Amino acid sequence: MDRPAADTPIVHLEGIRRSYNIGLPSEIEILHGIDLDLHRGEFLALMGASGSGKSTLLNIIGLLDRPTAGHVFINGIDTASLDDSAITRLRGHAIGFVFQEHHLISAFTALENVMMPMIVDRNGGSDAIRARALGLLAKMGLAHVGDNMSSNMSGGEQQRVAIARALAMQASLILADEPTGNLDSQSADNVFDFMRQLNRDEGTCFLIVTHNLELAQKCDRIITMADGAITPA
Structure with missing residues (x-):
């Protein structure tokens, strides 16, 4: 995949609209013409009340859903021109996800969880994949737990493993949905600090x-949503 120019936004949204139940009496538009750029090296918060459209916007940015109207560019690529398999490949290489629930595979060690996206992408493991996973765990302060089963780690450790896994494919964008929501205040601060340091x-x-x-x-920067639109800063 060609590398985009340095000044190309990672995400460029033009006039994004998303409606549900299209053509039915219950049709409703959730997003109302969103324009947004996300750039390399930015560390951003997305805020808004429940029902403001945050999750819908995140799904569109993460290529988990397509807009009803408008264009989503990822690293300069207009995703409207891509079929589903190309969308899946672009998502896998450009975007990592971290959720409130860590979604680690409990039967795997921390190291195996971090290796998994690379093994799936390359149809097998290798010394290079193992080395990258070990390096990511070290960056997260988890070099000592690589052989631990994920179920035997603290919530904060599990979430840091999930962040390392999200970075495995060298994603240029990490989408983190309430990543500290299930953690105590000290663990939440630690996870946030590790994300900030990686940024x-x-x-x-x-x-x-x-x-x-x-x-x-x-x-x-804080991006605030209300009623399906981004509010002025």
Whole structure:
């Protein structure tokens, strides 16, 4: 996959609309003409009340859903021109996901969980894949738990393993949906600090959905949604 120009936004949204139940009396438009750019090295918070459209927007940015109207560009590629298999490949290489629930595979070790996206992409493991996974765990301060079963780790450790897994494919964008929502305050601070350090060290763009204003205020920029639109800064 060709590398985009340095000044190309990772995400460029033009006039994004998303409706459900199209053509039915119950048709409703959730997103109303969203324009948004996300750039390399940014560390952003996405905030808004329940029902404001945050999850719908995140699904569109993450290529899990397609807009009803408008264009989604990822690393300069207009995704409207891609079929489903191409969308899946672009998502796998450009975007990583971290959720409130870590979704680790409990039967696997921490190291195996981080290796898994690379093994699936390349149809097998290798020393290089193992080395990258070990390096990511080390960056997350988890070099000592690589052989631990994920079910035997603390919530904060599990979430850091999930972040390492999201970075495995060298994604340029990490979408984090309430990544500290299930953690105690100390673990939440630690996870946030590790994400921030990765952002600074590797230039990975983070978009973090959160209801925690204190956490959001530590980000470079807060994007606020209300009633399916982005509110002026």
